Amino acid sequence: MAQCEVCGNDYYLSFEVVTAGNRHVFDCFECAIHKLAPVCAHCGCRIIGHGIEAKETFFCCANCARQSGVSGVADHIWGKEKETAEKYAEQ
Structure with missing residues (x-):
């Protein structure tokens, strides 16, 4: 078992994440997100x-x-893509 570096839980299903050459151990995705x-x-x-x-x-x-x-940033696309999306939404 390994201990989560965020909450300290010693859990048999803990997992490792390696980023930028650094190894991290977590017991859940919530702790991994909180840290990384x-x-x-x-x-x-x-x-x-x-x-x-x-x-x-x-x-x-x-x-x-x-x-x-x-x-110049967008998280959605307008134009033909919008027309296609609207067409499928109507079906």
């Missing part, structure tokens, strides 16, 4: 999806990036 996930520079939430990186800064979404002065 980047933080949105605008709203402060943990980024557990893809997020957006602009100018070496992480944001959870395009809105937060825009609110921080980043232009």
Whole structure:
């Protein structure tokens, strides 16, 4: 068994994550996210999806990036892709 480095739980199903050459041990994804996930520079939430990186800064979404002065970002697509999505939504 290995002890979680966040909560201290000694759990038989603990797992390791290696990032940037550093080994970490956790008992659950919640603890891994708490320790390793980047933080949105605008709203402060943990980024557990893809997020957006602009100018070496992480944001959870395009809105937060825009609110921080980043232009040209979107988390959705307009145009033909929107028409296709609307077509399938009607079915």
